[in-house]
Amino acid sequence: MSNIADPWKLGDYEFTSRFILGSGKYSVDLIDASVKHAGAQIITLALRRASSTADDNIMNYIPETVTILPNTSGARNAEEAVKVARLARKLGCKDFVKVEVVHDSKYLLPDNYETAKATEILANEGFVVLPYMYPDLNAARDMVNAGAAAIMPLGAPIGSNKGLRTKDFIRILLDEIDLPIIVDAGIGKPSHATEAMEMGVTAVMANTAIATAGNVVQMSNAFRLAIEAGRLGYLAETGRVLEAGASASSPLTGFLGE
Amino acid sequence: MLAVLEQRNAFDYEKFTHVDVKHALEETLDFRGLSLQGFMALLSPAAAPLLEELAQAAQRVKKVHFGNNISLFTPLYIANYCEDECTYCGFSRFNKIKRAKLTDWQIESECKEIVKSGLEEVLILTGESQAFSNYKYIGQACKTAKKYFRAIGIEVQPMNVDEYKYLHNSGADFVTVFQETYDTDVYDIVHPGGRKRIFPYRFDTAERALLGGFRGVAFGALLGLADFRKDALAVGLHAMQIQKKFPHAEISISCPRIRPILGDDNLPSDIGVPLTPVTEEQLLQIICAYRLFLPFANITVSTRENEKFRNEIFKIAATKISAGVSVGVGGHGEEAVGDEQFEIDDVRSVPEICKMLKNAKLQPVMSEYMYL
Numbered sequence: 001m002s003n004i005a006d007p008w009k010l011g012d013y014e015f016t017s018r019f020i021l022g023s024g025k026y027s028v029d030l031i032d033a034s035v036k037h038a039g040a041q042i043i044t045l046a047l048r049r050a051s052s053t054a055d056d057n058i059m060n061y062i063p064e065t066v067t068i069l070p071n072t073s074g075a076r077n078a079e080e081a082v083k084v085a086r087l088a089r090k091l092g093c094k095d096f097v098k099v100e101v102v103h104d105s106k107y108l109l110p111d112n113y114e115t116a117k118a119t120e121i122l123a124n125e126g127f128v129v130l131p132y133m134y135p136d137l138n139a140a141r142d143m144v145n146a147g148a149a150a151i152m153p154l155g156a157p158i159g160s161n162k163g164l165r166t167k168d169f170i171r172i173l174l175d176e177i178d179l180p181i182i183v184d185a186g187i188g189k190p191s192h193a194t195e196a197m198e199m200g201v202t203a204v205m206a207n208t209a210i211a212t213a214g215n216v217v218q219m220s221n222a223f224r225l226a227i228e229a230g231r232l233g234y235l236a237e238t239g240r241v242l243e244a245g246a247s248a249s250s251p252l253t254g255f256l257g258e
Numbered sequence: 259m260l261a262v263l264e265q266r267n268a269f270d271y272e273k274f275t276h277v278d279v280k281h282a283l284e285e286t287l288d289f290r291g292l293s294l295q296g297f298m299a300l301l302s303p304a305a306a307p308l309l310e311e312l313a314q315a316a317q318r319v320k321k322v323h324f325g326n327n328i329s330l331f332t333p334l335y336i337a338n339y340c341e342d343e344c345t346y347c348g349f350s351r352f353n354k355i356k357r358a359k360l361t362d363w364q365i366e367s368e369c370k371e372i373v374k375s376g377l378e379e380v381l382i383l384t385g386e387s388q389a390f391s392n393y394k395y396i397g398q399a400c401k402t403a404k405k406y407f408r409a410i411g412i413e414v415q416p417m418n419v420d421e422y423k424y425l426h427n428s429g430a431d432f433v434t435v436f437q438e439t440y441d442t443d444v445y446d447i448v449h450p451g452g453r454k455r456i457f458p459y460r461f462d463t464a465e466r467a468l469l470g471g472f473r474g475v476a477f478g479a480l481l482g483l484a485d486f487r488k489d490a491l492a493v494g495l496h497a498m499q500i501q502k503k504f505p506h507a508e509i510s511i512s513c514p515r516i517r518p519i520l521g522d523d524n525l526p527s528d529i530g531v532p533l534t535p536v537t538e539e540q541l542l543q544i545i546c547a548y549r550l551f552l553p554f555a556n557i558t559v560s561t562r563e564n565e566k567f568r569n570e571i572f573k574i575a576a577t578k579i580s581a582g583v584s585v586g587v588g589g590h591g592e593e594a595v596g597d598e599q600f601e602i603d604d605v606r607s608v609p610e611i612c613k614m615l616k617n618a619k620l621q622p623v624m625s626e627y628m629y630l
Contacts, residue, residue: 048628076506080630087628103506106554159322160289212321 006231008180008202010042011095011128011149013067017041018197018227020182022207023049023071028061030211035063037220042066044098044205046073047088069130071098078117085122097122098130098152108158112139116146123147132184135169140177151177152205154185155196159208161188164195174200190219190226197230198238259461262499265294266440266492274302282550283308286315289322292551297494300547301487309543316546316575319553326621329556329578330611331379331411334368335587336360336399338596340385342452344438345529346483346516348598349385351452358587358596359390365399369406371591375582375608378625379409381434386415386454393421397428404429409627411476415453416463422470431629433467434476434512435460440492441484447530448483464500464507474508475500476558481536481544482516483529490544494551501552510556510578511548515541538567542574549575561585561604568604573618581611 007014017039021031023046034040043062047070062068070088075081078101085097099122101114112133119131128149133139135153143151153170156162163186164170173181180202187193187206196204204227213219282296282305292300299305305312337359340349348355360368372380382399384391396414403410411432412425422433439445442457449455464475477497479489497509515536536544541563548557558578559571572579583605586594606614612622 046626048626049623074626074628075630083630084628105506105508106501108554157289161322162289208322208325211325 006235010130010180013096013128015041015067015203018203018231019193019223020044020069020184020203020205021210022184022205023073029216031061033216033220034210035066037217038210038224040066042069044069044071045093046071047084047091047093048074067096068093069096069098071100071132072118073100073102075101075118076103077101077111078114078121081114081118082121085118085127086125089127094128095126096128096130098132100132110134110154112136112142115139116142119143119148120146123149130182135166135173137169137172137176140173144177144179148179150180150182150202152182152184155183155192156186156188158185160186161209162186163188163192167195167199170196170201171199190222193223194226194230194233197227198233200234203227259458262461262492262495263440263442265495266488269298269488269491271298271302271487274299274304276304276307278302279305279308283311283315286319286550291319291553292547294495294551297547297551298491300550301490301544305543305547306539309539309546312543312546312550313574316549317573319550320575320577323553324577326619327577327623327626328572328615328620329379329623329626330377330581330608331381331409331578332372332375332377332580332582332590332608333381333383333413333585334365334372334403334590335383335585335594335596336365336368337384337387337391337395338587339387339390340452341388342386342454343450344452344454345448345450346480355597356595359384359395360399360588360595362398362402364588364592364595365402366405367592368588368590369403372582373406376624377582377608378407379411379627380407381411381413381432381580382430383413384415386452388415388453391415393417393424397425400425400428400430404629408625408629411474413476416460417466417470419466419469422467422472426471429629431472431627432474432476432508432510433464433472434478434510435463435467436478436480436512436514437461437492437496438480439484440479440489440496444484444531450530461496464496465503468500468504468507473506474510476510476512476556478512478514480514480516481541482533483531484534486515486534486536486540486544490547494548497552497555508556509552509554510558511552512558512560513541513545513548513576514560514562541567542571545571545575564603565606569614569618572615572620579611579615581606581608 019038021034021040021043023044070093072081072084101111115131130150131143132152156165182203183196184205193204210219278299282299285296410430413434556578557576559576561583585598587596615622
């Protein structure tokens with residue numbers, strides 16, 4: 001599959017890879033493998049990590065060809081998220097920002113209401129805003145109206161590796177929201193990524209699945225292939241798949257009109 | 259508070275069986291973590307023969323929540339005057355030790371020295387003295403430290419909400435206050451004088467700090483002062499209670515223990531109560547149980563523990579490590595001007611700790627924090 005034939009856009013920027021590396025667990029090896037083997041063109045980065053002055057500041061290890069998507073991780077409300085985003089811009093992180101507002105340290109679930117508020121403020125300031133959210137249709141519409149450039153619904157609690165537990169709700173977003181949908185959080189293995197891509201999401205983001213794999217390089221390769229397979233499946237218009245039971249090959253109503 | 263104490267006192271750990279522990283380990287496979295009954299089972303003697311399985315589960319859960327990241331910090335003792343009379347502590351009011359408090363200039367000098375090591379987080383400590391180290395003195399220290407560090411924690415006497423607001427505005431964001439023990443009878447005996455005698459005021463410290471705008475609070479019992487299994491249960495319950503009330507709060511757990519080596523120069527042989535020493539195996543069991551009950555919490559293990567234990571515990575369950583530690587007043591740049599609170603075992607420098615972590619395929623993290 002040629003990536004070049006199947007690009008996607010975020011604001012005015014075009015990407016060919018549909019894998020985004022998340023920011024939870026970083027190591028230099030992980031970044032290297034994600035870029036070289038998973039094909040990541042976007043890496044999210046918690047600004048609270050990026051602004052470190054330490055020699056091992058993670059910013060030093062991200063290739064210049066990769067787009068950094070700063071996130072507002074650590075923000076507990078809209079006001080703090082806006083503050084972090086503005087700081088990211090000052091540090092030269094272009095205009096991208098993934099808005100992440102979490103005020104629950106136990107489950108790390110996003111606060112859709114505060115996220116929408118921050119999205120509106122930042123979009124008005126010219127940011128390309130990607131809100132991380134619980135996949136609620138009404139909230140997603142709020143994000144669209146607030147000026148979001150894409151929607152990032154969670155597939156399962158962050159770090160849980162549980163896969164697409166919110167699949168039905170993400171499907172509704174795919175039907176109703178005319179923005180790129182990027183599944184964020186919960187993707188625990190390559191088959192989860194394939195499943196999401198087959199549904200028609202624009203891209204998937206993962207971190208824990210690769211960061212905690214036994215072999216980071218192999219897992220990066222696996223994710224690239226899984227995402228490409230899922231995308232091809234979507235483009236090829238996957239045939240009918242029944243969840244249970246069977247489909248009669250001789251229709252019962254065939255006698256009608258005989 | 260009463261709910262925590264009632265559950266602690268009613269905890270009959272002898273009733274838990276091998277089957278209860280196995281069931282609890284199965285619970286840890288669920289992302290939501292361990293139930294309270296499961297936590298109790300893992301703290302019970304019945305879990306001891308399954309320690310390896312506990313460690314495996316703890317490591318798995320730690321990986322999910324923290325990946326390979328281990329945060330580094332160092333303590334900075336700025337004063338050791340104390341008005342409390344804790345019978346087990348080197349800083350205790352009537353102990354004949356060399357007392358001192360650093361001037362602002364000395365604090366700045368210490369900060370400059372520490373920051374050379376690459377550390378970005380510091381924990382400012384004092385004895386508990388309103389006369390020598392009140393909130394304004396500590397606040398000034400925080401303002402000075404803020405020029406050099408991204409994250410500042412304090413481990414000082416409990417304050418009221420307004421004082422915490424002042425300290426938060428001065429740059430501090432994390433508060434550590436150990437309850438020491440949740441056995442109120444033992445608490446009374448080992449704290450015969452000073453403001454620390456007031457058990458409920460200390461218990462509610464985390465809540466006041468959060469109301470004062472702090473981001474995170476750390477809990478701990480000095481394991482071995484009283485029944486350590488019951489105290490470990492109370493620490494977990496206390497932390498969970500605060501997390502429920504303040505969902506945004508970042509929770510940390512510390513795991514100091516009175517070591518079983520009686521006769522240790524730093525441990526008074528008579529502290530007023532019989533000690534219940536905690537072995538290394540028991541400490542590991544407790545830390546694993548904490549990890550599984552509070553998967554989201556940072557866990558710190560003190561330099562009182564030896565190098566070998568600390569090397570291994572960070573692979574299994576702990577997430578925050580001190581390095582380049584001096585527990586005297588000052589001592590990072592110039593020689594310490596005041597005596598130590600206790601004797602440390604693991605004296606490794608920041609580069610040595612980083613090397614150890616990297617060899618263990620762990621990622622040293624200097625700071626993941628932003629003052630907002």
